[in-house]
Amino acid sequence: METTSTRTDSCAAPPHPHRRPEGQDSYTISEVVAFTGLTAHTLRWYERIGLMPHIDRSHTGQRRYSNRDLDWLDLVGKLRLTGMPVADMVRYAELVREGDHTFGERFELLETTRRDVLARIAELQDTLAVLDRKISFYADAGRLYEQDKMGKTANTGNTEKVEKAG
């Protein structure tokens, strides 16, 4: 079942420069902190709640992360960016641990997430349009306001509009 293949999975992202080759891939928690930007607290917490597999330990019980663990943390990071709740990520982690018969369920979870991400992008683009409209409005209004201050116009009507717009 388990192999020690030296090649990275075809599904993996582009390689990271700081990684050691397979076989010597044993990182302390502080190294993982440096790679991921997560805190050590968070890494331990992820493990406690089942979002990580049980991490290898040194002979004295200290955590030693593998390249595969870093791959998993990359994925978790991406899913976190989508706003997926941690509980859902834990669910996905459980499916992975349960083995091959959960392919279908994993597929559906990813598809649902994909749809969520697309919807989120659309929302953000919508928001962007509103923002752009307001920004150009303020650019104009600000210019008018500066003119007002310099006495070049005597117009309060234009600036009043902004209070209405917020």
Next chain:
Amino acid sequence: METTSTRTDSCAAPPHPHRRPEGQDSYTISEVVAFTGLTAHTLRWYERIGLMPHIDRSHTGQRRYSNRDLDWLDLVGKLRLTGMPVADMVRYAELVREGDHTFGERFELLETTRRDVLARIAELQDTLAVLDRKISFYADAGRLYEQDKMGKTANTGNTEKVEKAG
């Protein structure tokens, strides 16, 4: 300062069908709940923390929201979608209350938000790429797994890859 102009601000979004014309725009909290999807609790809380202007009251002290209040809630909803912290939205609301001399600061806040939104969209598109890769991988792997179950192939190497990928 305050006008009762009957036209909507040029900066406003397309009109909403449920709105009453200016002058008769007086909505109860439960109407606003129906329009916005927010809870009455949240609407009152927004007011308490200064994210809303002080809302008009009926002679018995009940809230009466105006079209302008609804416009503001629309904007708040958009900003909320960007992930902007409530505290920052409160800051923006304060700037609006403070008057015309805060144009510049409002402009910068919106610009910063705009950049955040663009970055967020880029992140999500990056995540989408990862998701798409995994989804097509699972689509393939799932098909192979079904074939395995039906005895059409005798391959465990292909499905093993998935455990590695997660």
Next chain:
DNA sequence: CGCTTGCTTGGAGCGCACTCCAAGGTCATA
């Protein structure tokens, strides 16, 4: 009139995702 429904308030409580603490064991370097 009583009943229901809707609204008011200040303040307390909740769920999430961390974040930190205390007490102690381990490791690298001088």
Next chain:
DNA sequence: TATGACCTTGGAGTGCGCTCCAAGCAAGCG
């Protein structure tokens, strides 16, 4: 071998954004 940085654990605490509660007022209806 001693010093100090780093690691371990279970459990408690924090900040955010709501969410709810209790007690009470007001309006409409049979």
